[in-house]
Amino acid sequence: MPMPDTAANSPDPRYAASARLSVAPMMDWTDRHCRVLHRLLAPHARLYTEMVHANAVVLGDRERLLGFDPVEQPVALQLGGSEPALLAQAARIGGEWGYAEINLNCGCPSDRVQAGRFGACLMREPALVAEGVAAMRAATPVPVTVKCRLGVDDDQDYERFLAFIDTVAAAGCATFVVHARNAWLQGLSPKENREVPPLRYEWAWQLKRDRPGLQVLVNGGIASPEAVEAQLAHADGVMLGRAAYHDPYLLHRLDVALYGGPLRDRAGLLRALRPYVEAQLAAGVALKHITRHVLGLFHGQPGGRAFRQVLSEGAHRDGAGWTLLEQALDATAQRRVAA
Incomplete structure (x- = not known):
């Protein structure tokens, strides 16, 4: 055929x-x-x-x-x-x-x-x-x-x-x-x-x-x-x-x-999303609609729970912006150091 x-x-x-x-x-x-x-x-x-x-x-x-x-x-x-x-x-x-x-x-x-x-x-x-x-x-x-x-x-x-x-x-x-x-x-x-x-x-x-x-x-x-x-x-x-x-x-x-191509670290990949996030926020999109998709980025990693917790608790708040994602990355890094 x-x-x-x-x-x-x-x-x-x-x-x-x-x-x-x-x-x-x-x-x-x-x-x-x-x-x-x-x-x-x-x-x-x-x-x-x-x-x-x-x-x-x-x-x-x-x-x-x-x-x-x-x-x-x-x-x-x-x-x-x-x-x-x-x-x-x-x-x-x-x-x-x-x-x-x-x-x-x-x-x-x-x-x-x-x-x-x-x-x-x-x-x-x-x-x-x-x-x-x-x-x-x-x-x-x-x-x-x-x-x-x-x-x-x-x-x-x-x-x-x-x-x-x-x-x-x-x-x-x-x-x-x-x-x-x-x-x-x-x-x-x-x-x-x-x-x-x-x-x-x-x-x-x-x-x-x-x-x-x-x-x-x-x-x-x-x-x-x-x-x-x-x-x-x-x-x-x-x-x-x-x-x-x-x-x-x-x-x-x-x-x-x-x-092929370079294997990038999780934090670097997330930061590369910043221009898109800020453009969407400027267009009136609530941060929670974006961050719900990144919750698993540190899946199975030390600090992954802290990353999810910061985003889950903060993304729905009025005025939430890119700073929250940096806070989530900081919390993750601190937990990894402690581990």
Whole structure:
């Protein structure tokens, strides 16, 4: 089966290289402030927005929903939805806003998503997903990709998973981000769906062997440099989720290991964020909306608790500014010396 070029029509020359390391779209977490931090930590990684429903893109406040800082590139827009015509409109708008990729969510298992007939339940409707992908590709020159699970509920049939991939690939999707677990649509919460269904990386690896023309990125439970190295022996890239959020310095270490460059210390990285923080404060953004994403920067380090405590207690106060982050760094340094 002929496969489309995985980097065709990309608006950003860094897009293809960024596939080796990416940060998953995470609701309420990967907002624009988070992505600016992650870009600072990982200059080469691919970043994703939170999932945005196609209807919201078409009808909602686009600056609030779609706005991003140019420094974030390459950044991808993840869409939710199942109506091909609506997905096409949203994809066109996303392309016009400058996103480097439009990703369709076929993996979220939440009740709200199921009620809207999108997310993981779409794995039961491969023809509809293919129709949506074809409509999106016709609407924008930006690459269209799919994030999916291995299947839903107690589905243990690799051939069914492969048939889903083949149907969607035939519509022009060349890149699949595979969260290597099933999604349970009844009986498990979204949190449990990230932890309870067993990981089966071997399905993603087998997909890459069976369909070498596709770009296969693996997601789920990857939380160390050793785990990343193991995945890259079998797939084109890895996508980190909560590990990159709770321990953001891991993201920096991985970017250096995969792409080269100097390994910078945590305090220096945070201070490099100062111009962005001060610009956002001047624009009326409350400090707490930014600092919540940096709480894990000293994860596992002496003084990490003091760092989090200073920010958590002070960022919500009126007039909080950059000085608070310096206070947090000072508290961290003092604890490290004491240790």
